[in-house]
Amino acid sequence: MQTTSTFESVLRGMAITVIILFFMFPIFWIFLMSFQTNETILRVPPSPFFEPTLTNYRSLISGRLEGSTATLEIAFMSNLYNSLFLSVTSVTVGLLLGVPAAYAFARLKFRGSEDIAFTLLSFRFAPPLLVLLPLTIYFQQIGLADTYGGLIWVYQLIVLPLILWIVRGYFEDIPADIEYAYRIAGHGFWATFRKIALPLAGPGIAAAGLLAFIFAWNNFIFALVLASADKQPVTVGALAFITASGINYGQIAAGIMLSIAPTFALALYAQRYLVEGLSLGAVKG
Template identity: 35%
Template structure:
């Protein structure tokens, strides 16, 4: 009886320690978001009050000024359009490539995979100047096509490696049976591999969209006015007259929402996709 009580006490202490660590971690993660939300609802006087105000009358003027005076709606549309199309392009190219690399485990494919991995490991800054020079020559600076192309090149290695791990999880017996029945490689890919790997495709699409959505360096260097994204639009709130902290906070909240909404509605596929591709590779 004493042994059982001692075991229960140790289990209680261990669980209490775990929950305490989780609570502290969540506090560090959530508190900045709460602070930004409060800042976005304050006037300039309230924002610089000392001590900080946690009880105040909220207003939405920062959001109004952000979209009406700063034309943030156009920047937001640019971000959604560019991130979505670049994600689609990456999936259209990366999924067939990953399927081909997962089916044939030879030295040539291994070399291709290593090259793809090395290209993804290089910092984004190493690509900015070459992209700028080439895009300037072909007059692709400040265009949707140019930024979509840059994001696709940046994220394609990530898509290939993620999708390859999902395709490796597919039962080889099913694929071989389809091949014996006379199905071509493209038919196997389209009718069997794609449906079976759909959770992985969804999760890869989410990750690719979020990476493109949060990208800053390429958008800063390769855009001027027409194709400016929301991330650059927030940076433009740092003006010579001063920084619009309330509007910057409002913009940050707006930028958080799309990724949260997407993740909320397809979280089941996202989690299923991540777990299904986590055991092989």
């Protein structure tokens, strides 16, 4: 029996190792590319052994990309700041609006509530191109074109339905009797929401916020159409790497590593909330 258990543990460890290597190898290879020159990257056959250089990162931070025939000015760090500001602000607004709405849909059953909730979710299904033209015209009329406020508003089409539906499920998993007992003790609706529902659904709210941040960070089409170069996030600003004079793969790799760093760090920090959130409904009796 002990031999069988040890054999299963070894197989499980080998399977996990293979899966990790399979999914992490592209990121590892891009990480290596970010410390190489074009000549090293394009050599045949490729080799993991090279003399590392920080030139690619210095070029991105300074905003001057040295090409084969010319020097290109690029505001990569400004684009990185735009991504961080737009994503954080959009998720914050989405949580402020979506969490109370999710609690209302979970606890206050009224006529048409399911239809309203599904209508909000349908915004997530709609392709962005479907709403871009009317949004562009509408924003130009009310003065929100090419503004951070307009982009944050549009980003709610991405983050708000996601937060609403995920957090609603966590609120529905919380036994309502706990809240009823707290209210019988003389506390109001909002006090119950703040002191009982919010702490219990905390892991679910954190998980929803993390997923919403990743979707907002990765958005491309809204910022491409609705914002100018000085307000575009890194997903759009990365287009400047491809020019008529050539493609510097090392600088692209360095840009990828810098652009995934915030989401990767956030995922590492919030992974315990994800685990708690996934096991939230498993302890119900």
